[in-house]
Every structure is written in structure tokens, then in C-alpha cells.
Amino acid sequence: MNYAGIDIGSRTIEVVVVNDxxxxxxxxxxxxxxxxxxxxxxxxxxxxxxxxxxxSIMATGxxxxxxxxxxxxxxxxxxxxxxxxxANCSAITEIKAHARGxxxxxxxxxxxxxxxxQDSKAIALNKNGRVKKFEMNDRCAAGTGKFLEIMARTLxxxxxxxxxxxxxxxxxxxxxxxCTVFAESEVTSLIAKGSDRRExxxxxxxxxxxxxxxxxxxIRAEQYSDLIVFTGGVAKxxxxxxxxxxxxxxxxxxxxxxxMIGALGAAxxxxxxxxxxxxxxxx
Amino acid sequence: xxxxxxxxxxxxxNLEAHDMLLNVLGNAYKDIYLSxxxxxxxxxxxxxxxxxxxxxxxxxxxxxKAQGRKIIGxxxxxxxxxxxxxxxxxxxxxxxxxxxxxxxxxKYLPRNTxxxxxSAFGFKLGKVCPYLESADMVVGENxxxxxxxxxxxxxxxxxxxxxxxxxQMKSEQGKALLKxxxxxxxxxxxxxxxxxxxxxxxxxxxxxxxxKRSAIHRLSELRKADPSPISGLDALLANQVFFYDNPARFTxxxxxxxxxxxxxxxxxxxxxxAKTPRILLSGCPMAVPNWKLPWIIETSGAVxxxxxxxxxxxxxxxxxxxxxxxxxxxxxDGVNESSIDDNQIIDKMMDAITDRYFKVDCAIFTPNQERxxxxxxxxxxxxxxxxxxxxxxxxxxxxxxxxxxxxxxxDKNIPTLRIETDYGMEDAGQLKTRxxxxxxxxx
Numbered sequence: 102m103n104y105a106g107i108d109i110g111s112r113t114i115e116v117v118v119v120n121d122x123x124x125x126x127x128x129x130x131x132x133x134x135x136x137x138x139x140x141x142x143x144x145x146x147x148x149x150x151x152x153x154x155x156x157s158i159m160a161t162g163x164x165x166x167x168x169x170x171x172x173x174x175x176x177x178x179x180x181x182x183x184x185x186x187x188a189n190c191s192a193i194t195e196i197k198a199h200a201r202g203x204x205x206x207x208x209x210x211x212x213x214x215x216x217x218x219q220d221s222k223a224i225a226l227n228k229n230g231r232v233k234k235f236e237m238n239d240r241c242a243a244g245t246g247k248f249l250e251i252m253a254r255t256l257x258x259x260x261x262x263x264x265x266x267x268x269x270x271x272x273x274x275x276x277x278x279x280c281t282v283f284a285e286s287e288v289t290s291l292i293a294k295g296s297d298r299r300e301x302x303x304x305x306x307x308x309x310x311x312x313x314x315x316x317x318x319x320i321r322a323e324q325y326s327d328l329i330v331f332t333g334g335v336a337k338x339x340x341x342x343x344x345x346x347x348x349x350x351x352x353x354x355x356x357x358x359x360x361m362i363g364a365l366g367a368a369x370x371x372x373x374x375x376x377x378x379x380x381x382x383x384x
Numbered sequence: 385x386x387x388x389x390x391x392x393x394x395x396x397x398n399l400e401a402h403d404m405l406l407n408v409l410g411n412a413y414k415d416i417y418l419s420x421x422x423x424x425x426x427x428x429x430x431x432x433x434x435x436x437x438x439x440x441x442x443x444x445x446x447x448x449k450a451q452g453r454k455i456i457g458x459x460x461x462x463x464x465x466x467x468x469x470x471x472x473x474x475x476x477x478x479x480x481x482x483x484x485x486x487x488x489x490x491k492y493l494p495r496n497t498x499x500x501x502x503s504a505f506g507f508k509l510g511k512v513c514p515y516l517e518s519a520d521m522v523v524g525e526n527x528x529x530x531x532x533x534x535x536x537x538x539x540x541x542x543x544x545x546x547x548x549x550x551x552q553m554k555s556e557q558g559k560a561l562l563k564x565x566x567x568x569x570x571x572x573x574x575x576x577x578x579x580x581x582x583x584x585x586x587x588x589x590x591x592x593x594x595x596k597r598s599a600i601h602r603l604s605e606l607r608k609a610d611p612s613p614i615s616g617l618d619a620l621l622a623n624q625v626f627f628y629d630n631p632a633r634f635t636x637x638x639x640x641x642x643x644x645x646x647x648x649x650x651x652x653x654x655x656x657x658a659k660t661p662r663i664l665l666s667g668c669p670m671a672v673p674n675w676k677l678p679w680i681i682e683t684s685g686a687v688x689x690x691x692x693x694x695x696x697x698x699x700x701x702x703x704x705x706x707x708x709x710x711x712x713x714x715x716x717d718g719v720n721e722s723s724i725d726d727n728q729i730i731d732k733m734m735d736a737i738t739d740r741y742f743k744v745d746c747a748i749f750t751p752n753q754e755r756x757x758x759x760x761x762x763x764x765x766x767x768x769x770x771x772x773x774x775x776x777x778x779x780x781x782x783x784x785x786x787x788x789x790x791x792x793x794x795d796k797n798i799p800t801l802r803i804e805t806d807y808g809m810e811d812a813g814q815l816k817t818r819x820x821x822x823x824x825x826x827x
Contacts, residue, residue, distance in 0.1 A: 163813055163817065166816070193820075194821040194824060195817065195821075196817070197824045197825075220814065232821065234825075235818075235825075238814075239804065239805075239814060
């Protein structure tokens with residue numbers, strides 16, 4: 102049997118399907134857009150089109166509860182051909198999902214930094230991979246992927262190149278404002294002063310790094326190992342990885358596809374819950 | 385429900401805005417309270433109270449006024465209800481649990497003021513609080529800097545504001561200040577009502593308020609059971625109605641619920657299934673209709689088993705020592721009845737009242753180790769699996785204290801989540817994620 106995990110984030114949605122042996126047999130991604138549930142269902146249509154079946158779905162990410170309700174109330178007539186409506190759908194937080202997903206690749210990880218579109222989180226794990234403590238930004242988007250995206254646009258970089266370009270800066274420059282709105286006006290005035298845009302980019306990365314590092318430090322005090330794993334879309338930014346690793350004086354590991362970790366963790370938890378149920382039944 | 389339009393108009397309420405408020409309140413109550421499962425039947429009384437919170441209860445107050453009683457409004461648990469009752473006045477808590485007329489409020493207060501203070505202004509400026517409008521005296525108190533300075537501005541909006549000073553340290557001098565302020569308050573209330581407080585009237589008032597607190601103590605005790613026989617939301621409501629209702633009727637209604645809960649516990653019947661993760665909520669007070677965080681917690685698969693809050697155990701913890709009444713009896717039974725005069729008896733009671741209120745461990749006190757001890761003690765007594773510390777945004781005393789709270793709980797291996805939020809709903813999604821992740825962590 103197979104088990105699906107879906108991570109509905111503010112910027113992207115990922116679906117991962119694993120089999121009984123925890124192997125990833127399918128992984129898909131789409132932009133969240135303005136109708137997350139419709140986009141999420143489209144991903145499941147795509148999974149079905151590949152002929153892949155799944156026993157249950159575990160939803161995570163900010164759209165998890167919305168998806169759980171929507172899935173339970175799907176119209177059987179219009180959806181039965183495209184979707185397996187018998188799968189059982191439940192939800193867990195992205196914090197638990199990331200902890201599980203990271204453990205699949207890095208069983209010794211003690212700390213996770215996850216920076217996504219609208220949230221950033223630092224998670225401390227026990228030796229057995231369970232969540233011990235976590236910190237999360239509050240309602241404002243400062244220090245998240247959205248902040249970097251807006252700043253990249255202001256400076257005329259694509260989000261994919263933003264980190265690379267920042268690494269080419271000759272000097273460090275300080276950005277004081279962490280608030281997206283104030284930072285944008287600060288950047289505008291730096292541009293007007295003729296500052297190098299790569300240096301501004303570096304300055305912005307440094308400001309996000311400082312926030313992430315202080316979040317990590319709040320939860321990492323007595324962790325048993327130094328191993329830090331960085332997940333979420335911002336983990337694809339080389340400059341951010343380098344800055345955080347330098348500041349903390351330790352390696353920061355990034356999984357091959359850091360945006361898939363939440364969905365993978367959700368799928369693995371779906372598998373484990375099923376195994377647990379089965380063993381109770383027969384054990 | 386009767387038509388109270390004329391009464392509200394007479395009080396000078398803005399009827400249109402008030403209708404809107406009642407509508408929002410009614411819907412919130414339906415979604416948050418009436419949707420709960422396995423509620424004790426006795427909660428029907430509180431459902432009724434809430435449906436009539438701006439109606440029948442206000443009519444009662446207006447009727448009391450017609451009979452010559454005075455109404456005193458308060459924003460804080462440091463205002464002693466005993467003194468108001470003893471002088472033939474009724475004490476009510478004033479509305480401060482929802483955002484209202486924010487744009488108007490920001491003409492008087494800086495944006496970075498906590499929701500509770502802003503709300504008090506919003507209800508005045510929006511003309512939507514019938515308690516405030518029917519009050520003959522409004523008591524402000526010097527707790528935090530925010531409130532202290534805000535009362536200076538509130539004084540320009542209401543004519544009958546009385547400001548009570550409060551100590552900031554638990555010293556002998558602090559206690560003397562509190563006693564002095566309670567005497568000053570006593571005189572002000574006597575002047576307002578024209579009724580002189582006597583040993584007997586103060587004794588009866590002490591008994592009435594002690595009975596009310598004892599009923600809440602009994603309710604709290606029953607929440608130690610697993611499964612908890614009552615939801616945290618329902619228990620919070622009882623603690624909130626504590627500030628509005630007629631004291632004797634409130635005591636009776638809470639005791640009736642307790643009878644029912646005792647039976648539920650015997651039958652192992654809970655408001656939630658056994659082994660539901662148990663949360664102790666600690667921090668800023670939650671006035672009606674500030675149910676956001678408890679609602680998020682209890683719809684995320686946990687149950688709140690205690691509130692370390694002024695609307696909760698911090699506010700109701702201790703009784704006024706009634707052993708002083710023996711003195712009164714002895715005096716009465718004695719050979720020489722005039723050996724202890726009424727003023728001396730009243731002074732002993734004022735001491736006992738001061739002693740009781742002086743123990744309230746509000747975060748405005750420094751140092752405030754008692755509060756940290758109480759949080760640990762409550763977490764253990766109520767068998768909480770974790771503590772959620774709630775601070776209102778911009779509430780410096782509680783936000784600052786949340787760090788040592790976190791530390792002391794961590795030392796005891798009690799998981800803690802610190803939340804900082806306001807009355808707005810914009811952060812409900814993020815809060816839900818944090819609360820759910822915390823509950824997963826406990827499981």
C-alpha cells in the first residue's frame with residue numbers, strides 16, 4: 102500500500118507518496134495561487150493519472166485543516182473518476198511533519214530550521230527524533246521567504262538568483278529594518294544613494310540570518326548535537342545557508358529537495374499510523 | 385428576549401453600533417460555546433446570562449438604582465467588592481474584551497497600547513457598554529503604566545472616574561499603602577451611597593464575596609479529575625460571569641453546576657475523553673468575549689484545566705480571613721459590649737481585606753516570585769501536561785515575566801508555549817499551528 106502526504110504552504114504545495122518500505126514513489130509540486138484547495142486536488146489528480154493509489158492522506162502546512170474538511174466534503178459524483186475518495190484524510194502540523202521528514206534523511210539531526218513563505222520555525226528534537234521545543238515567528242512576515250521575495254523584486258533579481266548575487270557582494274551593508282514595509286523604504290533609499298544592489302542584497306540576507314540565528318539559539322541551548330538541518334524554500338538560497346553556518350560556526354545541512362520535507366514527513370506519519378493500527382489489530 | 389431598546393436609549397447607547405456588537409457577540413457565542421459537546425446541563429444558566437448580558441442584567445441594575453443602590457464599575461480585581469457591597473453598592477466588571485471603534489481610540493491612545501486598555505476606551509467612545517453607562521462611579525487603578533496613564537485620558541471622557549493607587553512591592557509600606565487606599569475608597573463609596581459601613585454590613589459583605597470565591601474554588605477542584613468534567617471554555621465563562629452577576633445567585637448557580645460535575649466524575653463522564661492532553665493557561669486576564677486562545681486550544685484536541693489569571697485563580701485564590709468574626713461575637717457576648725467599638729471591628733476587617741488582596745500576584749509587582757511558584761503548583765495540582773502562557777501584545781509586565789515563567793517551568797520539565805497576541809483574528813491560523821504543534825509535542 103501507499104501513503105500520501107501533502108504540504109499546503111503559503112507559496113507552494115507539495116505531494117509525496119511513499120510505499121510500505123518508506124520509499125518515495127511520487128513527488129509533485131505546484132504554486133499555491135489563490136485557491137489552495139483546487140491546486141491541492143489537481144496534484145492528487147496528477148498522482149491518480151500516474152496510476153498511483155494511496156491508502157490515506159496526511160495533510161500539513163497552513164492549509165491542512167481547510168484541506169481535511171474540503172476532502173471529507175468532496176462531491177462524490179464529480180470527483181469519483183479523478184480521485185480515490187475512500188482514502189482517509191487527517192492533519193498534523195508542519196512542525197511535526199518536518200521533524201519526521203528530516204529524520205528520514207538525517208537521523209541525528211538535533212535542530213531544524215524551516216523557513217517557508219510566511220512562517221519561519223526553529224525546532225529542537227529529542228534523540229528519538231521527537232519535537233522537544235520550537236519557536237515560530239508571529240503574524241508578521243519579516244524574516245520569511247515572502248520578505249526575501251519582495252526584496253529580490255525591489256532590487257530586480259529573480260528569487261532563484263537572489264542568494265547567488267548576494268554572495269558576490271564585495272562589502273557588507275547593514276539593513277536595520279526587519280519589517281517588510283520599512284525595509285522596502287530603506288532599500289529604496291539605499292538605491293537612491295547609489296549603493297551596490299548586490300551589497301544591499303547581502304545586507305538583507307544578513308538581517309534575515311540574524312533573526313533565524315536568534316530563533317535557533319533560543320531553542321538550541323542544551324541540544325545533544327550540533328547538527329542543524331535547514332528546510333523549506335529559503336533553504337535553496339546558498340547565501341542564507343552560508344551566512345547561518347558561518348554565524349553558528351557549524352555545518353548547516355540541506356536536503357536535496359528542502360521544500361518536499363514537510364510532505365514527506367506527513368506521508369511517513371500516515372504510513373506509521375496505518376502500521377500502528379494494523380499491528381494493534383493483529384498483534 | 386424582551387425588548388430593551390428604550391432602556392439602552394435612555395442609557396445613551398449608540399443603538400446601531402450596539403446592535404452590531406450584540407450580533408457579533410451572539411454569533412461568536414454560538415460558534416464557540418454552543419457548538420461544544422458534552423456540556424454540563426448547569427451551563428444553561430450561563431448561556432442565559434450571556435444571552436441577557438446587556439439586557440436583563442442591566443435592567444436589574446437599573447431597578448437597583450431606582451431603589452437607591454449605586455453601581456460601581458471596575459477594571460481590576462484589586463477593587464474590593466466587599467467594600468462596595470457593605471455600603472449598599474453593586475460592583476460590576478466593565479467591558480474590555482473586544483476591539484471596538486479602533487480609529488476613535490487611536491485619537492486617545494498610541495497604537496502600541498494593549499488590547500484590553502484600547503477596548504475599555506472603545507466601549508466608551510463607541511457608546512456600547514451599558515455597564516459603564518449605568519455606573520455611578522468608575523474605578524480605575526494604578527496597575528501597569530499603560531492603565532495608569534490611560535486613566536488620565538479616560539478622565540476626560542467620563543465624569544465619575546475614581547483612581548485607586550496600588551503598591552508595586554510586597555513590603556510593609558506597600559501593604560500600608562493598600563490599606564490606606566482601601567480606606568480612601570471606603571470613604572468615597574460611603575459618600576456616593578450615603579450609607580455608612582458598619583461592622584455587620586462589612587461582615588455580611590465579606591461572607592457574600594467569600595461564598596462566591598468558595599464556589600469557584602469548588603469548581604476548580606473538580607477540574608482536577610481526568611476526564612475533566614467541564615471544558616476550559618465553560619469554566620472560563622463562569623470566571624468571567626463572576627464579574628457581572630448578582631453575587632448570591634452566581635454562587636448558587638456555580639454550586640449547582642458543581643453538584644452535577646461531582647456526579648459526572650462519579651460516572652467517569654467527561655466533557656472530553658479521558659487522557660485528553662491537559663493545559664494550564666497562564667497570563668493576562670481574559671474578559672468577555674475574549675475567547676480566542678481557549679477556543680483554539682480546545683478545538684485542537686486539548687482541554688484547559690486551570691487559568692492562572694485575574695479572570696481565574698489569581699483573582700479568586702484567597703478568601704478574606706473570617707476568623708476575625710469571632711472577635712465580633714466575643715465582643716457581642718462579652719460583659720462589656722462597648723469594650724471593642726465598631727470602628728475597631730471595621731479596622732480589623734479592613735486589615736483582613738487588605739491581607740487578602742495583597743496576596744494577588746499580578747505582574748505589576750516586583751519581585752513576583754509568588755506567581756512563578758503558583759504556576760508550578762497549579763501545573764502540578766491540576767495535572768497539566770503543559771502550560772500555555774498568554775500575553776497581550778504590548779503588555780510589558782506579563783511579556784517580561786513570561787521569560788522567567790518559561791525558565792522555571794523548563795527546570796521542572798513542564799513543557800511551555802509562550803503566546804503573544806491581541807483581540808484581532810488575523811493571527812488565528814498561526815496560533816492554531818503553534819498550539820497544535822505544542823499539543824502534538826505533549827502527546
